[in-house]
Amino acid sequence: xxxxxxxSASAAGLGYEHKTIFFLAxxxxxxxxxxxxxxxxxxxxxxxxxxxxxxTGAIIIALFVLxxxxxxxxxxxxxxLSAPTVKRIPLAIGDLTYMGAQxxxxxxxxxxxxxxxxxxxxxxxxxxxxxxxxxxxxxAFIEDxxxxxISETEMxxxxxxxxxxxxxxxxxxxxxxxxxxxxxxxxxxxxxQILGKRYTVSSGNPRRLIxxxxxxxxxxxxxxxxxxxxxxxxxxxxxxxKEIYLSDYDGRGAVQITRNGSINLSxxxxxxxxxxxxxxxxxxxxxLFILDLRTGRDTAVSDKKGINIGGRFSPDGGxxxxxxxxxxxxxxxxxxxxxGVYRQLTDNYGIxxxxxxxxxxxxxxxxxxxxxxxxxxxxxxxxxxTKRLTYxxxxxxxxxxxxxxxxxxxxxxxxxxxxxxxxxxxxxxxxxxxxxxxxRSPSWSPDSRYIVFSSESHGVASLYIMLSDGTGLTxxxxxxxxxxxxxxxxxxx
Amino acid sequence: MKRxxxxxxxxxxxxxxxxxxxxxxxxxxVTSQTATPAEKKSETVPEEGxxxxxxxxxxxxxxxxxxxxxxxxxxxxxxxxxxxxxEGSLYAVHFDFDKYNIRDQDRSVLxxxxxxxxxxxxxxxxxxxxxxxxxxxxxxxxxxxxxARSVKKYLEDxxxxxxxxxxxxxxxxxxxxxxxxxxxxxxxxxAEFKILK
Numbered sequence: 001x002x003x004x005x006x007x008s009a010s011a012a013g014l015g016y017e018h019k020t021i022f023f024l025a026x027x028x029x030x031x032x033x034x035x036x037x038x039x040x041x042x043x044x045x046x047x048x049x050x051x052x053x054x055x056t057g058a059i060i061i062a063l064f065v066l067x068x069x070x071x072x073x074x075x076x077x078x079x080x081l082s083a084p085t086v087k088r089i090p091l092a093i094g095d096l097t098y099m100g101a102q103x104x105x106x107x108x109x110x111x112x113x114x115x116x117x118x119x120x121x122x123x124x125x126x127x128x129x130x131x132x133x134x135x136x137x138x139x140a141f142i143e144d145x146x147x148x149x150i151s152e153t154e155m156x157x158x159x160x161x162x163x164x165x166x167x168x169x170x171x172x173x174x175x176x177x178x179x180x181x182x183x184x185x186x187x188x189x190x191x192x193q194i195l196g197k198r199y200t201v202s203s204g205n206p207r208r209l210i211x212x213x214x215x216x217x218x219x220x221x222x223x224x225x226x227x228x229x230x231x232x233x234x235x236x237x238x239x240x241x242k243e244i245y246l247s248d249y250d251g252r253g254a255v256q257i258t259r260n261g262s263i264n265l266s267x268x269x270x271x272x273x274x275x276x277x278x279x280x281x282x283x284x285x286x287x288l289f290i291l292d293l294r295t296g297r298d299t300a301v302s303d304k305k306g307i308n309i310g311g312r313f314s315p316d317g318g319x320x321x322x323x324x325x326x327x328x329x330x331x332x333x334x335x336x337x338x339x340g341v342y343r344q345l346t347d348n349y350g351i352x353x354x355x356x357x358x359x360x361x362x363x364x365x366x367x368x369x370x371x372x373x374x375x376x377x378x379x380x381x382x383x384x385x386t387k388r389l390t391y392x393x394x395x396x397x398x399x400x401x402x403x404x405x406x407x408x409x410x411x412x413x414x415x416x417x418x419x420x421x422x423x424x425x426x427x428x429x430x431x432x433x434x435x436x437x438x439x440r441s442p443s444w445s446p447d448s449r450y451i452v453f454s455s456e457s458h459g460v461a462s463l464y465i466m467l468s469d470g471t472g473l474t475x476x477x478x479x480x481x482x483x484x485x486x487x488x489x490x491x492x493x
Numbered sequence: 494m495k496r497x498x499x500x501x502x503x504x505x506x507x508x509x510x511x512x513x514x515x516x517x518x519x520x521x522x523v524t525s526q527t528a529t530p531a532e533k534k535s536e537t538v539p540e541e542g543x544x545x546x547x548x549x550x551x552x553x554x555x556x557x558x559x560x561x562x563x564x565x566x567x568x569x570x571x572x573x574x575x576x577x578x579x580e581g582s583l584y585a586v587h588f589d590f591d592k593y594n595i596r597d598q599d600r601s602v603l604x605x606x607x608x609x610x611x612x613x614x615x616x617x618x619x620x621x622x623x624x625x626x627x628x629x630x631x632x633x634x635x636x637x638x639x640x641a642r643s644v645k646k647y648l649e650d651x652x653x654x655x656x657x658x659x660x661x662x663x664x665x666x667x668x669x670x671x672x673x674x675x676x677x678x679x680x681x682x683x684a685e686f687k688i689l690k
Contacts, residue, residue, distance in 0.1 A: 146648055211622075242666075263628050263666050279634075283663050307638045307662055310631040325636060330635035330643065351635040367632055373591055374632060395591065397629040416627055440629055461675055485630060 007410040024338070054236035078194070078221040079132055079448070080082055091133035092159050094169030098118055099182075112174055115206050119172060119181065122210035125250055126228050129465070130218055131472050136164050136343070136443065137219060152191070159188040161193075166194075168217075179203040183213050185220075185483060195220050202395075205392055208251060215493065226463045227445045231489040233267035233276060235256075236462060238481030246293075249445075249488070251463055251476030257291060266310065266485050273492045277301070279309045289321060302335055310353045314361050321345075321355035332366060332379070346386075349464075356408070358425065365389065365399040365408055365425070376410055389427035398441050402448040403426070409442035409451055420453050422468065443488045452476075454484040583609060583618070585685035586644060590625070590678070593639035595647050605642065606686070607651035614654075617689040620644050622662040623669075627676035637662030644684040658678055659689070 078486045079086060097121050103109035127133055150158075161380040170183040184196040195217055200207045211228040211356040218226030230249045235242050239256070244267045247254035254473075258264045262282040269276065276291045287303035288311040303306040306325035313320060320335040324342070332345040332352045346352040357364060364379045374395050376389045390396045399411045408425055411418040412432075419434045420442050438456040445452070451468055454461045461482040464474045478484075511592035583606050586599040595603065610618065622637030622644075649655045670677035 149608075220671065263663070265634070279631075281663075306660075307634055309634045323631070325635070325638045325642075330638050351632065351639060353631045353635045367629075369591070374628075395628055397632055411629065413627070418628070459671075 005079075005327075014276060020104045027283050027493060073463050081222050081224060086132070088134040089132060089166050089283075090136055090164045091127065091168065092136050092162060092164035093164045095126065096123070096166060097171040099171040099173045100175070111203075115174055115179060115203065118206040119170075119210055122207040122250075122252075123168070123170075125181075125216075126210060126214035128473060129228075129472075130214070130226075131467060132218070132221060133166070141444055152186075156186065156188040156191045159186075166491075167190050174203055178205050179206060179209065181209055181213075183493075185217055185412050186427065188319065199413075207248065211248065212493075223446060226490055227447055227450065227491075229490060230446060231273075232463070232476075233269065233278075233476065233489070234454075234483050234488040235267065235485045236478065236481045236483050238479060244276065244291075245478070246276075247478060251478040251483075254479050257316060259294070265301065268312055268489050269487055269489050271490060272316055277311045277313060277320070279311065282439055288320070301337070306330075310355060312355050312357060315324075315357055315359055317434065319355065321366075323353045323355075332364070334381075345384075347383075354398050356401045358401055359405045363425075365401060367397050376408070378427075387427075389425075392430075400442045400444055400451075402444045402468070403446055404448040407447070409444065409468075411440045411442065411453075420466075420470075421452065431470075433466065433468075441485050443486050445488050446491045449487075452486045454486060456482070456484075506619055545682060583686040583688070585683045588682040588684070590627075590682065591636065593622075593636060593643045594645055600647075602646050607648050607653050610648065610653045610657070617657045617659070619683055619687045619689055620658060620660045621687060622660065622684050623667065623681055624665045625681045626665045626668065626673070627678070628665070633664035634662050637664050640682075640684045649669060 019381045020072070033040060038265055044436075049267075079089070092094050096116055098116065102113075104233050105113055110400075120461065122397035124135070134304060143300035155167070159165075165188055167186045167188050168183065169186075171182060172182070173180040178200060179202065180198065180200045182196070182198045185194045186192065187194050197213055197216065199209050199212065208229070208359070210460050218224070218228065227249055232249060232251065232313050234245055234254075236245050236254070236256075236474070237243075241261055242263050243256050244258040245254045246257050256276070257276065260280060260282040262280055264282075265279040265286070267276050267278040270290075274293055276293060278289055278291070279286050280289055281287075282289075283300065283303060285305075285307070286287065287308045288301050289298055290301050293387050300334050301320065302311065302322055302324070304324050307323065307330055309323050309330075310351050311320045311322040318336060318337055322333055322335060324375055325331070325334050327344075327347075330353060331347060332355055334343040335341070336343075345364070346366075348366070348368065348370045351374075352366055352368045352370075355364045355366045362381055364381065366376050366377055366379060368376075368377050369375075371388065374397055376399050378387045378389055379385070380387075380409075389408075390410075390412075393414055395413040395418070397411045397418070401407075402409070407422050409420060410421045412421050415418070417438045419432055420439045421430060421432050423430045433451070433453070440454050440456070442451045442453045444450070445465075449468060450465050450472075452463055452465045455464045456462075459482075462482045463476040463478055463483045463486050464473055465476060509556070549552050550632075582617070584602045586595065588594075589596065610616065620641040622631040622641030624636050624638070628636075638660065641662055645655065645658045645660050648658060665681070668681040670680040
């Protein structure tokens with residue numbers, strides 16, 4: 001039983017500090033976890049061989065070859081994400097080969113097979129999710145597993161013949177509790193290795209290792225940080241009541257982080273990614289709590305009479321915007337976390353909820369029914385001025401400001417079913433992104449490239465991710481029950 | 494929690510009956526617990542009936558209690574609260590989508606509720622605001638809060654002491670109808686009462 005719990009905690013793929021809480025939550029001390037062989041270490045990224053990093057000059061050449069771009073001779077990135085249309089590179093994903101000796105027994109063979117499946121599944125998932133590649137299923141024509149190895153030249157030749165300009169391959173070694181994986185990404189046109197890495201992690205954690213590699217590959221190709229090691233918070237009712245869960249960005253490896261048997265709502269990240277702010281009825285009425293993911297310490301931060309909901313950390317982490325109903329109506333307040341002093345922001349008869357900070361901390365987008373039905377407004381914190389942003393739609397809700405400050409995502413309904421929309425912070429540029437099911441609670445990836453949201457059909461809600469233009473829709477596998485109110489973490493690496 | 498109480502009550506009842514002096518014990522109990530000046534005139538414990546009734550007595554005053562409010566003060570037991578509703582004590586009211594004003598057809602219901610509350614003058618009541626499943630969790634918690642407060646204000650205007658009324662919002666949690674159509678939504682957009690003591 002203990003071993004099983006540890007595996008599930010390790011599957012969350014957290015760093016050492018973050019893991020501690022889960023062991024504590026499960027009643028296992030980190031020491032005990034170590035004793036049963038859990039490796040509480042960050043993955044070590046070590047350069048495999050001397051040819052791992054291609055020189056910048058070669059990247060530039062490859063850029064011309066792959067994208068046929070002649071516009072920017074100084075471009076550092078392999079793939080220019082700011083281009084109007086990002087051309088997908090044809091990619092072949094090779095088989096991950098086992099580099100160790102023949103398994104001694106069927107148990108060992110099964111363990112190897114399971115790790116291989118996890119690695120392969122995570123790798124193809126990450127590469128597809130990146131939306132950088134056109135993935136070609138071409139294992140057969142590149143490598144014949146039965147016939148020893150082939151030369152790199154031959155491999156590049158076969159890949160190109162099969163239509164793949166790039167190729168990723170790897171191998172792994174399982175040694176007791178230690179998993180070693182080598183991964184290489186090739187430019188088959190230039191005949192060069194772009195990235196080669198060898199990693200070692202605990203064997204319980206293959207997915208995290210792949211996400212780590214995917215981050216590095218993404219950055220190598222685009223010059224931008226990858227989101228593959230980021231996390232999601234969400235609410236699930238899988239235990240019969242709504243508790244908060246923490247998962248990988250792809251919804252996998254979900255770990256329950258509240259266990260109070262009450263109703264828990266709208267989790268949010270602290271800007272440093274170390275704390276979780278959430279609303280809970282565990283004291284009997286909706287109050288706000290902060291859970292420290294490193295220490296497991298859970299503190300009530302706002303438990304005023306009435307409702308305490310919709311808390312959001314300011315970008316500097318020093319304040320919370322929140323909704324209180326201590327007066328006659330639910331209105332917006334600022335809470336200074338150092339002094340504990342509240343400052344009232346709105347004073348309407350109606351409702352003001354769901355504040356979203358601008359990345360510079362100067363403004364709050366929020367929802368108010370002061371116009372008769374729910375619309376999105378903007379409050380300038382310095383002047384106290386409010387401006388109405390939406391005029392259409394029967395019900396506009398849950399604004400989410402993209403981390404780059406350029407776009408606000410929100411949910412809108414005309415007839416009862418909600419869809420995700422985006423607009424500029426001045427209310428212009430309205431764009432509908434979803435058209436099917438009932439879609440709510442958008443949250444941005446830290447690179448502002450993706451939006452995660454909950455989508456409900458026949459009473460069951462799942463999490464979906466799409467690119468910020470509405471394409472690339474992917475359903476996440478978060479496990480049983482309804483998953484709602486996702487919150488995407490900041491960069492954690 | 495509810496389950497514990499439901500399980501506990503019959504057990505407690507049978508234990509008391511078993512010792513054969515339930516009424517006497519309860520009566521003493523009641524007297525000793527009603528020391529506050531406002532509750533001096535504690536009621537005689539009825540001969541028979543659910544154990545909830547006996548517990549009730551220490552919290553109620555006035556001769557009309559037996560008529561309409563005899564189950565009123567059972568802490569947190571939904572079954573008995575429902576029974577109290579059924580017997581004409583406290584009725585839930587409903588709301589239009591995204592609205593928190595009291596509808597015309599619910600004014601007579603709240604007048605009844607107010608009348609019962611004035612008679613059972615020591616009963617404390619929690620008004621719970623609920624919404625249908627549409628929209629965002631946070632907005633609905635705020636909306637449920639407004640609904641509960643509307644009812645509280647309305648009862649206060651009808652002469653009920655506001656200090657006896659607390660409010661809570663559950664947003665779209667705990668629907669009475671788990672369906673997904675307009676009929677279910679209409680039932681779920683409500684403010685209902687839980688008798689605290």
